[in-house]
Amino acid sequence: MFPIGDDNSARRTFPVVTYVLIALNVLFFFVELSGGDPFIEKWAFVPARFLADPGAGLLTFFTAMFMHAGWVHLAGNMLYLWIFGDNVEDRFGHLKFIIFYLLCGLAATFAQLAFSAGSNVPNLGASGAIAGVLGAYLILFPQGKVRVLMGNRVMPMPALIVIGLWIVLQFFSGIGSISNTADTGGVAYMAHIGGFVARRALTLLFRSKNAIA
Template sequence: MVIPVHDVNPARRTPWVTYALIAVNFAVFVFLTPGVSGSLTGEGESLAQLCDLEAFLGRYAVVPQELIHHRMPHLVPTGATGVGPQGPGCVVAPPGYTKVPELSVLTSMFLHGGWLHLLGNLLFLWIFGNNVEDRMGHVRFLLFYLVCGYAAAYGFALLNAGSAAPLIGASGAVAGVLGAYLVLYPRARVWVLVPFLIFLPLRLPAWTVLGLWFVLQAVYSSGAGVTAAGTVAYAAHVVGFVVGMLIAWPFKPGTPPPPEPRGALYGRRARPGW
């Protein structure tokens, strides 16, 4: 898997929405998500922290079973700990709040399960979001981002209607941004790091980088090549990517081509078109 670090495709205007989405995702993770302080210091989470996090996700994450059937479970985690027949655990009780499953899709888009999950999403949004926002405009880009996130969540829920596991992360919306970028700027060059003994820097066309990413997500969503496919919602990535491509297609006519990159490529002068 390659790691993108920069694209050779400057935007014409400041991507304020992209910056705002990055800031909100980061702030929610650092200041609102339970248990982050423990992960910052590298310490293991206690049972109390885990129960607090479980209650937080139960309230604000999207749960496929709830979304499809439009109802909350009879018992939810309270955040408290207790001792039952099987030993210490998290206490469950009838919910003391009302959760709207459709709105939980929105809140779940700003929740992340760890630093790697958060920073991976924000890296892709930082690199590819500015150009898509530049082409669509600020308001339309924000609506586009939310639509892709909703489509990804509903697509995953339909494929996993019986699942009670919480679904969180901006991955579905960011996947939509990647799909739109592939449609709008397939020939833009992207600097990537390829792990081959060391991290080898290469400049590749966007259609190669994003096409490879999509193929891997599609393969993983089928369960092939992974040992724990259930921990990552690959199907949501696939749905978000496809929806992003479809929405971006009407914007393709008139999209200015990316500039031709200059300078050395792999130690040589770049040829025309590279």
């Protein structure tokens, strides 16, 4: 099951923030590839390093949000952001959407920090912020449909199912990461959960008055 798009007929604005976020993530990934391991070590979020010197590690809360562990990681995140981000941005407005995105990403990193405080492994990825966007979509568009590719057929499927399967995958990945040693890491799986949990309060705060409850 591969999601390829949703219904944008009710969208009123051009999703400039969503497209800029996608462009920044792709650009940052190419910089990451050229910089190699030293770049990742410097700009990814390292829990133990941050706790040892919060001032020096503060910027990595944001830079890690635009880094990815590989092409598949990047492509999956950007696909979901492209499908669901534009609708959420339309409801929130451009400024509120970027604030929402960043706050979900920060909440996600704090969730990862809480479960891996002693880890020296760099954590990276936009998945936590995107998890917040997906959660907001479910609140704002509870009846939303997503076009999915199944074999050689394209068929509509409730967004709840498409996003729900993604959430279940992240949940079990996160539970597995808790049982590992403190020096496991890479993709911050608990950050996915943190971003999704944060979306409820932020969505209620940021959505427009005419949004669907």
